[in-house]
Amino acid sequence: MTETHTLTAELRERAGKGAARAVRRTGRVPAVIYGAGKAPLSISLADPDVKREINRSAFLTTLFDIKVEGGGTERVLPRDVHFDPVLDWPLHIDFLRVSATTKVTVQVHVHFLNEEESPGLKRGGLLNIVRHEVGLICSADNMPDHIECDLTGFEIGDSIHISHVKLPDGVELEIDDRDFTVATIATPSAVAAEQAEAQAEAEHADEEEGEEAGEAEGEATED
DSSP states (O other), X not given: OOOEEEEXXXXXXXXXXXXXXXXHHTTEEEEEEEETTEEEEEEEEEHHHHHHHHHSTTGGGOEXXXXXXXXXXXXXXXXXXXXXXXXXXXXXXXXXXXXXXXXXXXEEEEEEEOGGGOHHHHTTOEXXXXXXXXXXXXXXXXXXXXXXXXXXXXXXXXEEEGGGSOOOTTOEESOOSSOOEEEEEEOHHHHHHHHHHHHHHHHHHHHHHHHHHHHHHHHHHHO
């Protein structure tokens, strides 16, 4: 079962940007709890408590019991954290109400194990990670904080697909229509070539989007 952490919150009487700024001036972080067919609940959390939890790994896949003063306890899952773009401290947190049966989609880190057991890596190959995270669908009380990929036996030139990764019981892949690549064992030159190709594809896509936007703007002007 997924480990549950506890936070204590205070109710916020007012919502909105002005009220949120006032909360932050008191050293607290505004937040909202929503979902499960209930009305949203505006709360605030102690800044040190929030930063402590965010600095731990897998914050967005951690269940919390939030004890709201005068409002009972809410079991929630963090869905989004808004950060100050300059100071990088939390400005607002969105929490989703969940139960043991609630199905959620989460992004989970991939941990790569047994690099010393990969002949390809031993011979100078590089682990080229294609997906650092994988989307999973699971019940709220059965969320893994990571999944493990065993590199034992892989040679230079091998691709490691998601089918090689054993998922916990009751956990499904968000992408289930193809056996996508998680990582490859590549030579240094191959890694550089793959990165250059990916960058070229991204630049080409940006150019196409720009051209389509220009054509659409021209048609609108003619109309």
